Amino acid sequence: MTSFSALQSIVNFLKAHPPFSFIAIEDLYSLAEEVELVFFAQNESIFRMNQPPNAYFYIVKKGAIRLTQEQDNIAVLVDECATGDVFGVRAIFAEDTYLSSATAAEDSLVYKVDVEKAKKIVQDNSRVAMYFASIFASGLSMHKDEERKARRFLVQKEDWFFNSAGIDTIQIQPQKAVITCLLEKSIQYGATLMTRHKVGSLVLVNEQGHPAGIVTDTDLRKKVIAKGQSSDLPLLTVMSSPVLTIGLGYSLLEVLLIMTAHKVSHLCITEDGSTQSKVIGIISQRDVLLLQGNNPAVIAKHIQQSEDIDLIRHLRDQAEKLVHSYLYQELAIPLISNIITEINDTLIEKAVHLAQAKLTDKGLPPPDVKFCWLSLGSEGRKEQLLRTDQDNALVYEDTHDEEKAVAHRDYFLQMTKEVTRLLVHWGFVECAADIMASNPTWCQPLSQWENYFEEWISFPDEKAVMNMTIFFDFRPIAGEFALADRLKQYIFDSIQRNSAFLSYLAKNALQNLPPLSFFSNFIVEKNGEHKDLFDIKARAMMPLADAARIFMLEFNLPIYGSTFERFEAVSKLEENLKDICTSAALAYEIFIKHRALTGFNEDNDGRYINPKDLNKLEKQILKNAFETITKLQKILEVRYQVNYLQ
């Protein structure tokens, strides 16, 4: 027997809290039937770390639930859930043991929901599933342990640490500005201290100077401000404790391993490495990343200084390994692509420099006109994580002297041939479609480039559109950048004159519809070499990159940016597009990472993934990312009035 109004009380609660607020009311009533309200007394356990999952997930109705991880019999606070927070939800996606223990921090009322029965309702509501997955993917976590789990979802190799360059040899140094504070001091005092010293964390010590806990920005935000906690209380009420300590003499690798194993973001350095000795420093995950961040810089510097093309090739390989390790460390994709872009750009600059030197040696000094080397396509968008094809072009200044024009043309062609040859030597494959600066068509003075773009923009036929997706993403790498800026401005002006162009481009972008039937029926290649594989580049990444490009052109974005950066810039310019651009950037990050990992594992460009290799969570996350594409395409359709186009 069930009373409608009894269920109504749950539905009223659920519909006020995301992600349940996305579920249709009638589905909420079915869900409500699977809900029970449970009372947990303060300190009562709900589930324990390493236990197999219950058949339930939980929503806090009232009170607070602490998620902790036990390390050497000590509980470290991972997160605290308040009204409306969902926890223990991972069971929906992955069948694995709990990564943390849940305990009532105070008397609490918690809705428990039968997972098996709720599963269908959640899965049928893509926005709900998206919510869970996007939390995983975005780092906007309800629950750090689950987010971490989800972020690890792509990691298959255990030995990734050892592939990375250098991190096993760099020794940690105690950070100079470790700020300590007595446990009993007030939160207010601690916050003032952190602000004054511009630090993000504070080590709390007892009278002997031994570490007792850590307070971070996050603690203050989550435990004090968000809860309206009085700042007169002592710091020990909000600290994370105990502190994990290490001594000096550890390598970065070891530090990272400790942090990963214990799932903490800070380690305290003490005199003898134990908690019973004086604090001499603190090292955060961020510090480690920054220290590692020196490595690509070091490699880039070596490349700059070297004249030995075989050594440079070796450095490039080393850099690639580094990127590989970053991917497995789940660093943010924009950070990784920035690093690899920096290295690739350095290589190209080096190649241009070496090519010019070689020509000079042969008695061909550089002419008196300026040139600019342009990277195109994904390299132009700073999105290369792998060695893909070379896509590049050269633009140089015009001259009125016809004789000189021929000489310039010869010189730049010889130069570009040498550059592309070097790049091939360093592992960049030649472009199959010959879109390279060494192709006379794509090695032209500025006026000719303006003609090209004018032609493509005024008469956008299919081939032109295909070219455009590559050429509009140009980015200056070496030589005179002002030439690129002039070309960019010309393009913006030309688009102003040809108002239908963006609609045409939008229409074209809509042709690559995302595979919405992803779950039931993956859209895979029907035949050929890639039969039964899924083309993540064409079906997932291109639609997003296309949309970002159209926005870039509409909003005259002056940046030579990546797809993320374009979405990001637009989200700041146009309130209406803010939400969609934010999720689109996230979706792109997911795809690019997926592609990169597939590429590394299979030693190819990662373009084709086998749906059979995906686990449930990966499928879920990809599916959700596809939803963003669909939404974005609807927006394009309306914004650029695609339907009016014949």
Place this chain on the structure above:
Amino acid sequence: MIKWLKKQQVRSKCKQNQLAKPLCTYIESCDRIRTDLPFQENKYIVFDTETTGLDAHKDRIISIAGVVVQRNAIIYRQSFEKLIKQERIGNKESSPIHQILSQDLAEAQAEEEVLQDWLSFTRGAVLVAHQASFDVNIVQHHVLKLFDIPLFNPYIDTFTLARRLDKASIDSSPTSNQAYDLDTLCERFQIKIEQRHTAMGDALATAELFLHLVQHLKERGNQKTKHFIS
């Protein structure tokens, strides 16, 4: 004493097959309740009634609602809420409170039907209500009238539990009684009453209150069901 005799009389009627089967099943199930078991091993039904007034012998029940609490959890899908068809229910005192008017009872069922269902629903359960003696008495009055049996469920009063928690004396002044009415207690335990003065709204709030009170009293060593029974 009279109630005990009545119960004995009814039980022997059952043995002689002189009572309808569903009623006997209800009686047997309640007789099987063991109040000396640990609290969480029994089933509880937290309930509330809306009535035409406060006189258990003269007034009539307009609606009755209850929800199951078992092992410290409110089990929403095991819930009961019915309106009872009554003649001329409007009056100056109670109508403004429950706001159920005669015309709202179009969908209501006959009293006999509802109370018979209620007895099936509450089989083997300990009843719980706020100021329970009134709700239990008025239900019992009508059950007696219709079926000639008393209620066999033991019952728990959350009002009494709350006072016990505060060690308030039973005969305290009316002002202090006010501190134990449902609204005040819900405020104290930060329980939101979704639909005050509907039978289900009050029953759900009382159920949450019950979970809190039981927990606090358990901490004081009350571990068995009988420690909570009025």
